[in-house]
Amino acid sequence: MSARDAPRGRAFWIGLGVGLAVMAYGFAGLLAHADATRPSQALIWLVGADVLHDAVFVPVVLAIGWLVGRLPAPLRWPLRASLVGTALTVAIAWIPLRGYGRITDNPSLAPLDYGVAIVSVVTGVWCVCALWAAFNVVAARRSRRATGVER
Amino acid sequence: MRYDVAGRAERLQRRFTSPLHEERAAALLGLALGVSFTVCFATGLYSHWAQHPPSWFVLPARPAGLYRVTQGLHVATGIATIPLLLAKLWTVFPNLLRWPAFEDVAHAVERVSLLPLIGGSLLLLFTGLANINGWYPWRFNFVVTHYWTAWITIGALIVHAGARWTTTWHALRPQVRTSGDAATPDRRVFLATLGGAVALVTLATVGETVSPLRKLALLAPRRPDTGPQGFPVNRSAIAAGVTTSARDPAFRLRVEGNVRRHLTLTLDDIARLPRADATLPIACVDGWSTSQRWTGVRVRDLLDIAGARRGATVLVESLQQRRSYRSSELNHVQARDPDTLLATHVNGEPLHLDHGYPLRLIGPDRPGVMQTKWVTRLVVR
Numbered sequence: 330m331s332a333r334d335a336p337r338g339r340a341f342w343i344g345l346g347v348g349l350a351v352m353a354y355g356f357a358g359l360l361a362h363a364d365a366t367r368p369s370q371a372l373i374w375l376v377g378a379d380v381l382h383d384a385v386f387v388p389v390v391l392a393i394g395w396l397v398g399r400l401p402a403p404l405r406w407p408l409r410a411s412l413v414g415t416a417l418t419v420a421i422a423w424i425p426l427r428g429y430g431r432i433t434d435n436p437s438l439a440p441l442d443y444g445v446a447i448v449s450v451v452t453g454v455w456c457v458c459a460l461w462a463a464f465n466v467v468a469a470r471r472s473r474r475a476t477g478v479e480r
Numbered sequence: 481m482r483y484d485v486a487g488r489a490e491r492l493q494r495r496f497t498s499p500l501h502e503e504r505a506a507a508l509l510g511l512a513l514g515v516s517f518t519v520c521f522a523t524g525l526y527s528h529w530a531q532h533p534p535s536w537f538v539l540p541a542r543p544a545g546l547y548r549v550t551q552g553l554h555v556a557t558g559i560a561t562i563p564l565l566l567a568k569l570w571t572v573f574p575n576l577l578r579w580p581a582f583e584d585v586a587h588a589v590e591r592v593s594l595l596p597l598i599g600g601s602l603l604l605l606f607t608g609l610a611n612i613n614g615w616y617p618w619r620f621n622f623v624v625t626h627y628w629t630a631w632i633t634i635g636a637l638i639v640h641a642g643a644r645w646t647t648t649w650h651a652l653r654p655q656v657r658t659s660g661d662a663a664t665p666d667r668r669v670f671l672a673t674l675g676g677a678v679a680l681v682t683l684a685t686v687g688e689t690v691s692p693l694r695k696l697a698l699l700a701p702r703r704p705d706t707g708p709q710g711f712p713v714n715r716s717a718i719a720a721g722v723t724t725s726a727r728d729p730a731f732r733l734r735v736e737g738n739v740r741r742h743l744t745l746t747l748d749d750i751a752r753l754p755r756a757d758a759t760l761p762i763a764c765v766d767g768w769s770t771s772q773r774w775t776g777v778r779v780r781d782l783l784d785i786a787g788a789r790r791g792a793t794v795l796v797e798s799l800q801q802r803r804s805y806r807s808s809e810l811n812h813v814q815a816r817d818p819d820t821l822l823a824t825h826v827n828g829e830p831l832h833l834d835h836g837y838p839l840r841l842i843g844p845d846r847p848g849v850m851q852t853k854w855v856t857r858l859v860v861r
Contacts, residue, residue, distance in 0.1 A: 337586070337646075344642010345589060348635045352596065355631030365621035366628060371603075374618060375629070378602035379595060387573055410673045417563055417681055421609070422699040430614030430701070434718035435834075437707030438614050446698035450684055 403465035407458040414454035422447050488579075496574040500670050507644075507651035508671065509568040514641060516561045517601075521634050523554035527765060528627055530847050533811070541817040544844030545771075548763035551847065552689035555767025558608045559685050563677040565601055567670075590643040593636045600633030612766040613701045688768040702768035708832040711762065711770040714848055717833040720800040722854045726837055733822070733839060737795075737860035740787025747838055750824065753777045753785075758819035764848035774842045776823035779858070780816050788860045790816070795861065796841050799854040808850035810843065819844050822855055 359366045397408050424430055425439035426447065432438060529537045530547060540546065582588040604626060611622050641648075687697030691704050702712050717723050725731070733750060735743035756778045763769040783792065794810040814820055820843035824831060831837040836853030843851065 340642045340645035341586065341590075342642070344639050344645065345586075348593065348637070348639030348642060350635070351638055352593075352632050352635030355628050355633075355635055358628040358631060359625070362624050362628065365624035367620040367625075370619045371625050371629065374607075374620075375596065375599035375603050377599075378606065379599040382569065382598070382602060383573075383576065387570070390570065406669045406673065410676060413563070413673060413677050414680055417677055418684070418699065420562070421559065421681055421685065424610060424613040424615050425699075425701050429617070430610070432614065432716070432719065434716040435713055437702065437712035439701050440703055440706045441698065443699070450680070450698055454680065 403469045404462050407462035407465065410461070411455050411458040414458070415451050418447055418450045418454070422450075490579065498666070500667060501571055501574050502667075503647060503651040505667050505670065506568065506571045507648040509564060509571055509674075510641075510644060510648055511652070512564050513561065513568055514637070516557050516564060517634065517637055519557045520554055520561065520604075521630055523550040523557070524627070524630055526550045527554065527847060530845075531765075531850065533809075538811050538813055539845065541814045541820070541844045544819065545761055545763075546845045547847055548689065548761045548769040551763055551765060552686075552767055552769060555608070555612060556682060556686045556689070558605060560678045560682050561601075562605055562609070563674060563681060565605065567674050567677075569598065590639065593639040593643075596632050597636035597640055600629050600636060603629055604633060614766075689763075691770065700768070702764075702766070704768060704770035708834045709826055709829060711772060711835075712764075712768060713834045714764055714766070715805075715853075717837075717854070720798070720854065721802065722799045723833065725799045726833060726854050731838060731856070733856060733858070735782055735786045735858045735860065737858075738788065738792060739783075739860045743782070743786050747824075750777060750822075750839070754781060756781075756818070756821055758821055758842065758844075760819060760842055760844055762842075762848050762851060763846075766848075769848075772826050773828075774821055774823040775825040775828070776821040776839070776842070778818060779810065779820045779822060779841075779843075780818070782822070782858065783815065783860065786860065793861045795859040796852045796855055797857040797859065798852050799856045805849045805852075808841065808846075808852045810841075814843050814846070817844055 359368055359371060393412065394409075397405055397412070400408065419426075422443045425441070426443040428439065430438060527547070527550065530539050533539060582591050607618070607622055607626050607629075610616065611626070616622055681699070683693065683696050684699040685697055686700075687693035687695065688700035688702045688704060694704050697703060704711060707713050717726060731747065733743070733745045735745075754777065755775055757773060757775050759771060759773045761769045761771045779794065783794070788794075791812045792815065793812055794815045795807055796810060797807040800806040810820065821841075822839045823836070823842045824839060826832075826835060831840060836855070839855040841850075841852045841855055
């Protein structure tokens with residue numbers, strides 16, 4: 330850890346004072362409205378989100394990232410971008426795709442065919458990234474050829 | 481043999497070789513998240529005050545589309561924050577493996593505040609995304625918990641910003657950027673990819689409120705041009721339990737409370753009153769909005785006929801018997817605004833039952849849940 334990384338100085342103490350006061354207000358509100366917030370439930374979700382991210386989501390991303398790192402350099406970023414775009418598209422549209430919030434008497438909620446929507450968006454993402462990869466491959470070949478000529 | 485925790489942690493941390501796990505990427509993302517969380521918090525606070533006004537706050541009536549902008553921004557910024565937050569967490573993930581975990585009490589406090597910061601951020605984004613889709617897979621009340629968690633998270637963000645203030649600005653200084661920084665090309669591609677991801681989720685959803693982009697809103701839970709009479713519904717007449725009472729020939733609008741004379745009006749009586757038109761948005765707390773041309777009677781005309789004092793506030797009550805949004809308050813500014821109507825028609829047609837037939841409130845700069853439908857009583861205060 331670099332020296333300047335340690336929390337010190339005026340900004341730290343002001344941030345700590347103000348931030349802890351605001352947090353205390355938030356916790357007090359959460360507890361004061363316990364009937365609605367069910368603090369134990371809220372806490373389980375709050376800590377659970379942390380644990381789920383660190384223990385499940387990150388290892389999966391690291392494993393995929395490690396695999397992508399084995400590929401030739403010109404393909405890596407286009408593939409990373411495609412995977413990010415795909416994951417986000419599915420994450421955003423997962424709830425309407427599964428119909429979790431759908432109500433039969435209100436067809437204006439989640440009105441689209443989200444399977445088709447996901448496929449359309451993901452196809453667009455992969456097409457753009459394929460062009461990007463093709464550009465990278467051509468650029469890498471040219472660069473190798475140019476280096477060869479110089480030799 | 482003694483287990484060498486520090487050595488193991490250090491070796492594990494060294495395995496994260498990507499130059500993107502460095503301070504500059506973290507600082508840039510931190511700055512972007514600081515802006516996005518501030519926007520979400522400020523617009524969320526405005527929405528909260530609009531619905532539960534503190535004594536010092538009077539919800540303005542102008543500009544008429546203000547709530548449409550603030551709440552559209554709240555939801556769009558929240559969605560754009562999803563890739564930003566995940567990228568930031570990935571960038572700083574190796575810090576989780578630091579050993580010793582903290583150096584002194586101040587450092588410990590700063591690191592402990594990461595738990596509510598990260599947990600709160602993930603909770604806010606997940607519950608927000610689920611809410612705009614009408615899905616509630618938890619046992620707490622969404623509105624109240626989202627609101628108080630936002631205070632906790634913004635407090636933790638202030639602690640974090642203070643602790644990282646020097647590091648962040650140091651990492652963003654131009655000389656750091658140019659002094660043989662090996663990470664620059666990779667970082668640029670990383671940030672460009674992230675920018676593309678933010679643009680993707682925004683373009684695929686923001687059309688639910690920015691209607692010229694509605695055809696692109698493939699991942700949004702609403703389309704501003706889809707629903708009865710060509711726009712969405714939040715709660716249907718069936719869900720509100722008003723299908724019979726709203727169509728009952730015995731329907732009456734009553735104007736009561738602090739007035740010189742109580743009014744009881746049939747729909748024919750209402751049809752004979754002076755008519756007014758207003759083009760106003762329905763701007764839902766869920767982030768979708770749509771502008772329509774409404775026709776009906778001005779609330780201020782009804783107040784004048786009933787002899788209400790100027791400066792009166794009005795409680796607008798629905799036929800709906802249950803749930804918290806069965807009534808809403810018009811403050812003295814909104815009650816007297818010429819565009820605040822009890823609408824009977826939209827775009828020249830009688831209101832659809834799901835849009836509040838026979839009478840619905842429509843006024844400028846109001847959250848959709850406060851544009852009360854199936855109105856049957858005005859209580860003047």
